[in-house]
Amino acid sequence: MTDDTKSGRPRDLGIAALRGLALALVSLPGAVLCFVLSLVSLVLIPIGVGIVTTPWVLTGVRIFADWRRVLAAEWGGVRIPPTYRALPKGAGPWTRTFGMLRDPATWRDLLWLPVDMTAGFITAVLPAALVVYPLEGFAIAAGLWRILPDGYWYGFVRVTDQTSALGAAALALVLLFFAHFFTARLLQVHFLLTRAVLGSDQGxxxxxxxxxxxxxxxxxxxxxxxxxxxxxxxxxxxxxxxxxxxxxxxxxxxxxxxxxxxxxxxxxxxxxxxxxxxxxxxxxxxxxHPPVLAERGLGDAVRALALRLPIATEVNVELSGRAEAPVESAAYFAVSEVLTNAVKHAGGDRIWIDLHHTNGMLRIGVTDNGRGGAVIGAGSGLAGIERRLGTFDGVLAVSSPVGGPTMVTMEIPCALS
Known part of the structure; x- marks a missing residue:
C-alpha cells in the first residue's frame, strides 16, 4: 500500500481524485481506440492487409499497456513487469505478426482493453466522484437548489426546498466521510485490477x-x-x-x-x-576481504574507508547487527567504488555516508557536494556496482543533476544477525 492509501488528508484525497479522473479520461478513449484498431487489424489478416498493420497496432497497444504499468508503479506501488517475448531482429511483417500473436502477453493485453474501458473506467472515476459529488450537495444547500429544476434528485434526496437542500448537504457530508477512507483505496483497486489482467505469475x-x-x-x-x-x-x-x-x-x-x-x-x-x-x-x-570488515563489521569498515579519504566525510551508521559475509563484502566494495568515484570525479569537498537497516533492507546512501552529472552507463564504475548489487537482488539509484549534489542510494535485501 502506498502513502496515499494510508492517509486521508485533504491533499491526499485531492491527489487520488485527480489521478483517478486522469485515468478515467485516458482509459476509456485510449482503450476503446486500441481495442477497435486491434479488432479491425486482426479481421483484415486473412486478406493480407492485417499482416502489415497488426505489428504496428499491437506495438501501439504494448506502448499503451507499458505506460499504464508505469502509472501503476508510480501512483499505486503496484509493479506489473512486462513479459513480452523478443522478436527476431530484422523480422518481416509475417514473422512479426504471428510472432506477436503467439505471445500470451499479447492476448493478455487484448483481454485487458475491454476490462479497462469498463471496470477500469469505473474504478478510476469513482475516486474523483467521491470527492467531487459531495461538493454539489454543499452547493445545493448554499442556494443552488433555487435554480435547479423542481424535484431535482441529489442521490436519494429529492430537493424541493431549503429543508430538503439541507438533507442533500447531510448526504454530501456522509459521502465525504466515506471519501476520506475509500478514495485512495478505490484508486488502488484500479491498479490491482490492471495487475490481475496484465500480470502473469509465469511471466x-x-x-x-x-x-x-x-x-x-x-x-x-x-x-x-x-x-x-x-x-x-x-x-x-x-x-x-x-x-x-x-x-x-x-x-x-x-x-x-x-x-x-x-x-x-x-x-x-x-x-x-x-x-x-x-x-x-x-x-x-x-x-x-578487509580484516576490519571480517572482525568489526560493515559500519566500522566504512568508517575506516572514510578516514583514508582526502575529503571531509561524515558517516552515520544505524545497524543493529551484521549481515551475512557476502552481503557485507558486496556493500563494502560498492561503497568503496562510489567513494573512489566521488574523490576522482565529483570535485566536491564533503561527503556524507548513511547506513541503516529497515524493513529487511540494508540501505546505503552516499552524497557529495560535487559538480554532479554522474550516470549509470556501460563501462562506468556505477554500472559495475549495479551488477555487483544485482547478484543479491540489490538495486542502485543515482540522482546527480548537473551542478550537484550527487546522491547514490543502494539497497540490498538481507537480515541482520
Whole structure:
C-alpha cells in the first residue's frame, strides 16, 4: 500500500481524485481506440492487409499497456513487469505478426482493453466522484437548489426546498466521510485490477529467471576478473620480490666468506624487499576481504574507508547487527567504488555516508557536494556496482543533476544477525 492509501488528508484525497479522473479520461478513449484498431487489424489478416498493420497496432497497444504499468508503479506501488517475448531482429511483417500473436502477453493485453474501458473506467472515476459529488450537495444547500429544476434528485434526496437542500448537504457530508477512507483505496483497486489482467505469475517467474541468469553471469565474470587481478598482482608484485629475495640470499651465501661487507649490504636489501613483499600481500588480502570488515563489521569498515579519504566525510551508521559475509563484502566494495568515484570525479569537498537497516533492507546512501552529472552507463564504475548489487537482488539509484549534489542510494535485501 502506498502513502496515499494510508492517509486521508485533504491533499491526499485531492491527489487520488485527480489521478483517478486522469485515468478515467485516458482509459476509456485510449482503450476503446486500441481495442477497435486491434479488432479491425486482426479481421483484415486473412486478406493480407492485417499482416502489415497488426505489428504496428499491437506495438501501439504494448506502448499503451507499458505506460499504464508505469502509472501503476508510480501512483499505486503496484509493479506489473512486462513479459513480452523478443522478436527476431530484422523480422518481416509475417514473422512479426504471428510472432506477436503467439505471445500470451499479447492476448493478455487484448483481454485487458475491454476490462479497462469498463471496470477500469469505473474504478478510476469513482475516486474523483467521491470527492467531487459531495461538493454539489454543499452547493445545493448554499442556494443552488433555487435554480435547479423542481424535484431535482441529489442521490436519494429529492430537493424541493431549503429543508430538503439541507438533507442533500447531510448526504454530501456522509459521502465525504466515506471519501476520506475509500478514495485512495478505490484508486488502488484500479491498479490491482490492471495487475490481475496484465500480470502473469509465469511471466514474473520468467523475468525473475532472466534477472538471475544475468546477475549470475555478471557474478561469474566479476569473479574471473578478480582472480585475474589477484594473479597479476601476485606475479608482478609479491612473487617478483620474493624471487629477488631468494636470489639475494643465494648471492649472500656465496659472499659470506669472500666479502662480508657486501653480504651485509645484500642482507639489508633482502630485508627491505621482504618487508615490501609482505606489505603488498597485506594490501592484496585487504582488497580481497578487509580484516576490519571480517572482525568489526560493515559500519566500522566504512568508517575506516572514510578516514583514508582526502575529503571531509561524515558517516552515520544505524545497524543493529551484521549481515551475512557476502552481503557485507558486496556493500563494502560498492561503497568503496562510489567513494573512489566521488574523490576522482565529483570535485566536491564533503561527503556524507548513511547506513541503516529497515524493513529487511540494508540501505546505503552516499552524497557529495560535487559538480554532479554522474550516470549509470556501460563501462562506468556505477554500472559495475549495479551488477555487483544485482547478484543479491540489490538495486542502485543515482540522482546527480548537473551542478550537484550527487546522491547514490543502494539497497540490498538481507537480515541482520
Amino acid at each position: 514474473e517467474l520468467t523475468e525473475r529467471v532472466r534477472v538471475l541468469t544475468e546477475t549470475r553471469r555478471d557474478a561469474v565474470d566479476t569473479s574471473a576478473a578478480e582472480l585475474r587481478r589477484i594473479e597479476r598482482d601476485l606475479h608482478d608484485g609479491a612473487q617478483a620480490r620474493l624471487v629477488a629475495v631468494g636470489m639475494d640470499l643465494g648471492t649472500i651465501e656465496m659472499l659470506l666468506d669472500k666479502d662480508p661487507a657486501k653480504a651485509k649490504q645484500l642482507v639489508a636489501e633482502a630485508r627491505r624487499s621482504s618487508a615490501e613483499a609482505l606489505a603488498e600481500l597485506r594490501d592484496l588480502v585487504r582488497g580481497i
